[in-house]
Amino acid sequence: MNFRSEGILENGGKIYTETMQRTPLYGEDIIRVRGKLYREWDPKRSKLSAAIRKNLRHFPINVNSSLLYLGASTGTTVSHISDICKNGRITAVEKAYEPFSKLLRLSESRANIFPILEDALKVEKYGHFIDKPEVLYQDIAQRNQAQIFNTVSSSFKSIEAGILIIKVRAVTSRKGNEEVLKNQLEIIENYKVKELVDLTPYSIANYLAVLS
Numbered sequence: 117m118n119f120r121s122e123g124i125l126e127n128g129g130k131i132y133t134e135t136m137q138r139t140p141l142y143g144e145d146i147i148r149v150r151g152k153l154y155r156e157w158d159p160k161r162s163k164l165s166a167a168i169r170k171n172l173r174h175f176p177i178n179v180n181s182s183l184l185y186l187g188a189s190t191g192t193t194v195s196h197i198s199d200i201c202k203n204g205r206i207t208a209v210e211k212a213y214e215p216f217s218k219l220l221r222l223s224e225s226r227a228n229i230f231p232i233l234e235d236a237l238k239v240e241k242y243g244h245f246i247d248k249p250e251v252l253y254q255d256i257a258q259r260n261q262a263q264i265f266n267t268v269s270s271s272f273k274s275i276e277a278g279i280l281i282i283k284v285r286a287v288t289s290r291k292g293n294e295e296v297l298k299n300q301l302e303i304i305e306n307y308k309v310k311e312l313v314d315l316t317p318y319s320i321a322n323y324l325a326v327l328s
């Protein structure tokens with residue numbers, strides 16, 4: 117058993133987040149260790165968990181972090197980040213109504229999740245709701261994913277770190293992974309790559325970049 121960082125437990129090849137949640141959100145196991153509850157964080161369901169499983173060294177999220185999360189979907193990864201940054205906040209942006217309705221339900225039981233139904237690119241429509249985010253997390257499968265990161269990150273001076281999921285196949289299937297990845301990283305403005313993790317085998321042709 118290994119407490120990797122505050123709120124994250126590794127045990128028996130599995131990753132868990134310390135939680136107050138007593139019932140599973142998506143079928144995950146919940147265990148009790150030394151009187152505290154931990155939720156299993158499935159690397160096949162969450163790319164951030166996959167990166168941790170692949171020995172991510174730089175983890176810019178702590179108990180007090182304030183995040184802007186783009187492409188929140190139903191909130192699987194958001195829920196685990198919410199476990200970790202229990203004194204912080206996550207503004208979670210999702211543009212599709214169906215997953216958003218689940219995200220909204222999740223936020224009703226979590227004081228630190230603030231969901232917004234909007235296109236991430238339209239910062240002018242939601243930016244004023246957000247107070248100084250420190251970390252920008254983006255998981256959006258779109259051809260212009262790197263440009264979305266640039267547009268949003270340049271709208272908030274407070275952002276110190278980024279976690280960007282790069283989905284090679286969303287950009288093109290006509291070029292090799294390495295070439296597309298290199299090109300996507302070259303598009304990123306104002307942030308340097310601190311770490312890059314290939315998420316294979318948990319998530320194919322997807323990479324997680326930590327930017328600062």
Ligand SMILES: C[S@@+](CC[C@H](N)C(=O)[O-])C[C@H]1O[C@@H](n2cnc3c(N)ncnc32)[C@H](O)[C@@H]1O
Binds near residue numbers: 188192209210235256
């Ligand atoms: C792969 S899913 C995200 C999974 C989620 N991050 C997780 O780990 O639990 C990508 C989500 O991005 C959303 N999305 C795509 N383009 C978007 C945009 N421009 N603005 C906001 N959300 C967007 C999609 O509707 C989809 O729900």
